[in-house]
Amino acid sequence: MTTPLGHLPTPPHWRPEPASLPAPMSLDDFEVARPGALAGHRAELDEHGFTIIRDLVDPSIVAALLAETRWLEDTLSSAPSNNRFEGADTTRTYNLLAHGELWERIPTEPVVLHLIEHVLGRGCQVSSLASISLAPGETAQVIHTDDQAMPVEKPHAPFVCNSMWALTDFTAENGATNLVPGTHRGPSPDYRLDPETLLAEAIPAEMAAGSVLVWEGAVWHGGGANTTEDEIRVGLAMNYCAGFIRPQENQLLGLAPDRLAAFTPELRQLCGLGMYRGLTGNIDKQAPAALLYGDEPQTQLWDAEPL
Numbered sequence: 001m002t003t004p005l006g007h008l009p010t011p012p013h014w015r016p017e018p019a020s021l022p023a024p025m026s027l028d029d030f031e032v033a034r035p036g037a038l039a040g041h042r043a044e045l046d047e048h049g050f051t052i053i054r055d056l057v058d059p060s061i062v063a064a065l066l067a068e069t070r071w072l073e074d075t076l077s078s079a080p081s082n083n084r085f086e087g088a089d090t091t092r093t094y095n096l097l098a099h100g101e102l103w104e105r106i107p108t109e110p111v112v113l114h115l116i117e118h119v120l121g122r123g124c125q126v127s128s129l130a131s132i133s134l135a136p137g138e139t140a141q142v143i144h145t146d147d148q149a150m151p152v153e154k155p156h157a158p159f160v161c162n163s164m165w166a167l168t169d170f171t172a173e174n175g176a177t178n179l180v181p182g183t184h185r186g187p188s189p190d191y192r193l194d195p196e197t198l199l200a201e202a203i204p205a206e207m208a209a210g211s212v213l214v215w216e217g218a219v220w221h222g223g224g225a226n227t228t229e230d231e232i233r234v235g236l237a238m239n240y241c242a243g244f245i246r247p248q249e250n251q252l253l254g255l256a257p258d259r260l261a262a263f264t265p266e267l268r269q270l271c272g273l274g275m276y277r278g279l280t281g282n283i284d285k286q287a288p289a290a291l292l293y294g295d296e297p298q299t300q301l302w303d304a305e306p307l
């Protein structure tokens, strides 16, 4: 079988059974298991613009996500986009929430969502959920920010906060994400500079499979070069934006009504079916999720202060 991952042999792909997988660790259980860790991650995010939660995801879930990623790449014939940003040896599959139950657990992962909300506040949204399989031969991605398309001078309040779930080990050799600490507090990179100059300041986010990197969208970063012979670095880019921003992937058109109906109210909110601060995104002064799916109604901002 030829695969979109090019010349590398890949095992036969199977589709996992989501129901048999363990539930994610709650925030309270995480606090008990790793006392003080959450505060440490929040402090790292504030100071450096990124943090790594090591070994967060249960190995059985990592295995299922990896299998499903490969299965989808085959089924959808995903292939490299062959452009400067996405690369020539990197296969991305977008709009993963449209593809089944397994993906529904990603945006609401309690520890990651807690850190995202620390940066973006409550009412943030899913901006994009995509797999990124970075194959041998891929060169380093241009160092960039994830709020680069927003025409607002930096530094500014955070608009974007993203995460990368490592489904394989991420190493400096196989293309671990490069980041430049502290750059979320300054201007955007000067994209006219030689890419190597920007890269020289970056450090690779090396992490074992099952770990999750979280970064503020304004921090300078980019995928690394994969100089290995035979390792495909596979990650899930779970990206969020503030509730007042238009998401990168259009969740409301990308997700069919029956997919949205299967989601939890929390996930529907994250996909833009709530009202941000009681106002943005409303239909007739009500949250779309309440009108369309019977979720709990929200109080409209102005109606919260009757005369």
Ligand SMILES: O=C(O)CCC(=O)C(=O)O
Pocket (backbone or CB within 6 Å): 132, 134, 141, 146, 164, 175, 176, 177, 178, 221, 222, 223, 224
């Ligand atoms: O693949 C990676 O490690 C990072 C990808 C990235 O930063 C992007 O595409 O915006």
